[in-house]
Amino acid sequence: MLQASNKLMIHEFTYGKLADEIEKRQLGQIVEQCFIGSPSDTEPYLNRIGVDNFRVIRQAKEVVGGLGLLPMGQWYGGLCVPMTGIAAVGIAPEHRGSGAAIALMQNVVRELHESGMPLSVLYPATQRLYRKAGYEQGGSYCSWEIPTQSIQIIEQPLPAIPVALENFEWQKLYQQQAKSNNGNLERHQAIWQRLMQPDEKETIYAYLLGSLDQPQGYIIFRQRRGENESYLVVRDWVILTTAAAKSFWAFLAKHRSMVNKVQWRGSVVESLSLLLPEQTLDPKFVERWVLRIINVEKALAARGYPSGVESELHLEVQDDLLDANQGKFILSVANGRGEVTRGGKGEMKLDVRGLAPLYTNLFTPQQLQQMGYLQATESAIATATALFANSSPWMPDFF
Structure with missing residues (x-):
């Protein structure tokens, strides 16, 4: 059986977990360079995912690349399927084109199979590499934008109740929505932490739609200023009823005096748009994540x-x-x-x-x-x- 702690030879490469603090620093430097980060970003990121959840590829005992594993789940047909997300795949620039990337991916696929994992998902910088390891387009990641003035929904059936992030179990409400949507995650705790932790210069606002004891949805958002416009950026949302959907739009429309545009992430086939009087929303970007049947x-x-x-x-x-x-x-x-x-x-x-x-x-x-x-x-x-x-x-x- 393949064990990640063992070193496995793939041509001139060896694969395994991080061996010590030296290798952790080497991987951190690779991640910083690949993703245009800084030490202040990388150290918390490695710790949030967990050092034991990183894998590296070595050449002549030197770490030349690595990735992170996020064990979680993904909903299909109303059932949650165990899935491992692959994050931060990076190869040092001087070793790109050497075969290190495909060796890394082939090894991690074999490891996941030996562990009994059914699925793996990642966001590709280049599809060609991951297709060589058996991944293919699986679903969409889409960001929408709408001028706040154009929402024009006044009726708000449910109150929007401000709640401190730490005072509500957001995961339980999120799961009710996720199970109805193919591809939605049973989120890893690192994803929840990123959603709930603001950057230094921003405030995160959270509102329940409905009552505290029987909420029908929520909105978690931040606000930011651009050069010429201001934005309300929805970090996370849940809509469980028609009343919650109407209240979602009406609450956002109330920001129109100071906020020019609202941005949120949703489906390419966005059902929330059905309630808008006109189709004034625009997709800001659409990406595809890839999935591997392990x-x-x-x-x-x-x-x-x-x-x-x-x-x-x-x-x-x-x-x-x-x-x-x-x-x-x-x-x-x-x-x-x-x-x-x-x-x-x-x-x-x-x-x-x-x-x-x-x-x-x-x-x-x-x-x-x-x-x-x-x-x-x-x-x-x-x-x-x-x-x-x-x-x-x-x-x-x-x-």
């Missing part, structure tokens, strides 16, 4: 499926890195849950990359077949369409 059997069995569908999907998967993922599988679905067994007819053929956007529902089976990501019979396409039909996958978090 364990085919566990990943397919752990997610949820439509409760009214009872069917079998016969898959044949190719995975050049993980032999255990190769071969034929039968996904049997009933009562919203899946069961996976070996064997079957292999009516849908795809590699592990093609399985990722099918699994998350980023693209339909028809679209994936059209782009050459899978080959399947008409009946297999119809079955997969029914099994993986759900909301477009997204997350409001970057890591």
Whole structure:
């Protein structure tokens, strides 16, 4: 079994945990240079994720790159699937192009598989590298902006109650929303800490929508001034009812005398926009996170499926890195849950990359077949369409 604490030879590279304070400093310097940071940023970041959760790649006993592991979960079909997020992947500039990056990623994929992890997700600086390790586009990260004057929603059914960040269990309310959205995280504590900790020159404001004992949503935000405009930046939000959605917009509209624009992170298919009188919101950016099916059997069995569908999907998967993922599988679905067994007819053929956007529902089976990501019979396409039909996958978090 692969242990991260052991040094594993991949050509001239060795992989493992940080060995001592010297290697921690070396990795910190690489992270600073790769992500244009400073020692004052890097030390707290390493400690927040946890030093034991970092992995490094070495060449001739020198740390030449590394990354962080964030064990958490991701919601699909109403169930939370264990997932490890990959953060801060960095290679020292003088070692780029040496093969260190792909060696690092291949090793971490093998380690995660040995640990039994079903999924892994990361935000790619370049998709080409991560595709070589079996990752593929899985969902969206989108930032929206709207002129405050254009919101024009006056009715506010629920009060907005100011609450100190430390005086409310935000995680419980967040989870009620996350489980209904494909791709939303069961957040690692480091993500919560970043959301709740203000920068030195800003204040974070938090409001519950509804009552203290029965809140129906919340807004956590900061305000900032640009060169010519001022902004209200929503750091986190939860909307659980229609009344909360109307109150969300009405509360934001009340800032129009001093705030020019509101920014928030949401789905590419943003349902909040349905309540606006006009579609005056604009996407500021849209990025794709990538997902890797680490364990085919566990990943397919752990997610949820439509409760009214009872069917079998016969898959044949190719995975050049993980032999255990190769071969034929039968996904049997009933009562919203899946069961996976070996064997079957292999009516849908795809590699592990093609399985990722099918699994998350980023693209339909028809679209994936059209782009050459899978080959399947008409009946297999119809079955997969029914099994993986759900909301477009997204997350409001970057890591």
